[in-house]
Amino acid sequence: MKVDGALIDRLSNLSKLSFNDAEKDKLIVDMGNILELVEKLNEVNTEGVQPLIYMNEDVNVMREDEIHTYITKAEGLKNAPSKDSDYIKVPKVIQ
Amino acid sequence: MAYTSLSQIQDAIKKTETNIEKLVRNYLSNIETNRDLNAFLEVFEAESIQRAQALDAKFARGEQMGRLFGLVIGLKDNICYKDHKVSASSKILEGFESIYSSTAVERLLSEDAIILGRLNCDEFAMGSSTENSAFGNVLNPIDRTRVPGGSSGGSAAAVKADLCHATLGSDTGGSIRQPASFCDIVGFKPTYGRISRHGLIAYSSSFDQIGPFTKSVEDTKAIYEAIAGRDEFDATTSAKPIHAVHPKKTTYKIAYFPEVLNSEGVSAEVKEACQDFLKKAKEQGHEIVEYSFKYLDYLIPIYYVLTTAEASSNLARFDGVKYGYRSKDANDLEELYVRSRSEGFGPEVKRRIMLGTFVLSAGYYDAYYTKAQKVRRILRDEMSKLLTDCDFLFTPTCPSVPFKFGDKTSNPIEMYFADIFTVLANIVGMPAISLPLYKNAAGLPMGMQLMSHSWEEEKLFDFGMDLMEKIK
Numbered sequence: 001m002k003v004d005g006a007l008i009d010r011l012s013n014l015s016k017l018s019f020n021d022a023e024k025d026k027l028i029v030d031m032g033n034i035l036e037l038v039e040k041l042n043e044v045n046t047e048g049v050q051p052l053i054y055m056n057e058d059v060n061v062m063r064e065d066e067i068h069t070y071i072t073k074a075e076g077l078k079n080a081p082s083k084d085s086d087y088i089k090v091p092k093v094i095q
Numbered sequence: 096m097a098y099t100s101l102s103q104i105q106d107a108i109k110k111t112e113t114n115i116e117k118l119v120r121n122y123l124s125n126i127e128t129n130r131d132l133n134a135f136l137e138v139f140e141a142e143s144i145q146r147a148q149a150l151d152a153k154f155a156r157g158e159q160m161g162r163l164f165g166l167v168i169g170l171k172d173n174i175c176y177k178d179h180k181v182s183a184s185s186k187i188l189e190g191f192e193s194i195y196s197s198t199a200v201e202r203l204l205s206e207d208a209i210i211l212g213r214l215n216c217d218e219f220a221m222g223s224s225t226e227n228s229a230f231g232n233v234l235n236p237i238d239r240t241r242v243p244g245g246s247s248g249g250s251a252a253a254v255k256a257d258l259c260h261a262t263l264g265s266d267t268g269g270s271i272r273q274p275a276s277f278c279d280i281v282g283f284k285p286t287y288g289r290i291s292r293h294g295l296i297a298y299s300s301s302f303d304q305i306g307p308f309t310k311s312v313e314d315t316k317a318i319y320e321a322i323a324g325r326d327e328f329d330a331t332t333s334a335k336p337i338h339a340v341h342p343k344k345t346t347y348k349i350a351y352f353p354e355v356l357n358s359e360g361v362s363a364e365v366k367e368a369c370q371d372f373l374k375k376a377k378e379q380g381h382e383i384v385e386y387s388f389k390y391l392d393y394l395i396p397i398y399y400v401l402t403t404a405e406a407s408s409n410l411a412r413f414d415g416v417k418y419g420y421r422s423k424d425a426n427d428l429e430e431l432y433v434r435s436r437s438e439g440f441g442p443e444v445k446r447r448i449m450l451g452t453f454v455l456s457a458g459y460y461d462a463y464y465t466k467a468q469k470v471r472r473i474l475r476d477e478m479s480k481l482l483t484d485c486d487f488l489f490t491p492t493c494p495s496v497p498f499k500f501g502d503k504t505s506n507p508i509e510m511y512f513a514d515i516f517t518v519l520a521n522i523v524g525m526p527a528i529s530l531p532l533y534k535n536a537a538g539l540p541m542g543m544q545l546m547s548h549s550w551e552e553e554k555l556f557d558f559g560m561d562l563m564e565k566i567k
Contacts, residue, residue: 038463
């Protein structure tokens, strides 16, 4: 897999990250090397093997669907960088 | 007055040779004289003394004490403790205060442990040397020019330097066992699902487990037993009994991979230590089985595909809106997300988010992500078979003794290989322990690792205690 500037741009958009040119150049090299390494997995024959998705062996762990209050509104707002008494504030979305 | 086990501490308290406040003050003074280690990001000084006094008073009244009374413990900076700061050693969480406690912390407190502070680590637990912390390097107390390992480097260094009696860390690919090996102490990762991850800042949810750092296997067992078990806040925790009965044995069947002892990437002194271990184990009557393992080269690839995928998803929550760092320069919401994340995360975290985004993206998902999950199943089945037949798998914990600062920072792949022997346990979800059994000629430590089948922690502890007596 060839990593180029266009791929980095597409992934940074999906990841909501931005990079300057020097960082991009380094990412192209590093990600290229890492992908070359992980492509070794293609040597393993996985025909007929189901992907392992869940690590826990228990099935259908059920609980009562009861309402609990674990945190208060004040606690929920406690760490917000910008807020008023009821809401978290963000820059205007509709101009 | 450095105690190697909690039972020694509890005996000393019972004989009134010491009390909990004296213990806390002693650790505080050790922290002060070892400031340069940069192990603690924050020490909860006043409240620890207060809690110690309250516990001493409880003891003086003759009340029943919790199982962990006298234990002064530190937390890796990714384990939440209500009304205390936690940052995952990242600028993006600087100033953040937990609004609830992790289950592990709740259980420590309910057994009368004292939480002394939070410990430096690689940012979001991503790294093998603690050189990725936003708050500076942690020095290895054994040789201050060398790394303490990672990602739980502060947790390992603190125990070695006696800044507290024990610590908690988290282990996603070796982040407890590798620094334990580098700092010459015991490090343990339980079976996936044994200890609740509630209140552990998520890196890779199908790999992460909390576990202890201690000076003795006895203490690892005591702390593990206090915090393990089903938790309503983490649906992946198992209801299986912690004290599962396993037949007491005096000799075991131990497998090893010849590929490890022939690998170019393993230093000669580590190979020598492994040979010595196998020789001694055999002399002590254990059966040693050579098992050819053809998947060694695939461990790091599986790990980096799956953990980066999970990380890219887990770290999407850091957007500058609800908590954590928010860029001052954003004019609209999109810019707020991008700037806050780009300014808040460090380079290794961004690299892993980008890689994880790639392996999950349309067109590449099956070729990378699903492929790695399939190989993960092959490995789990293979290890399950091996560890049904044998009691333990033996490997070194790390391919080398602790390396120097900057040795591996320019090439991420070289750094990734520091975890080659530890990632297997996380890939297959099984428990593993690193024991501080060997040192090289220069006195640098080399931990030895044992892995067992899932849910057989007690067997690992039994054998671990035995080895600490007979081999160390």
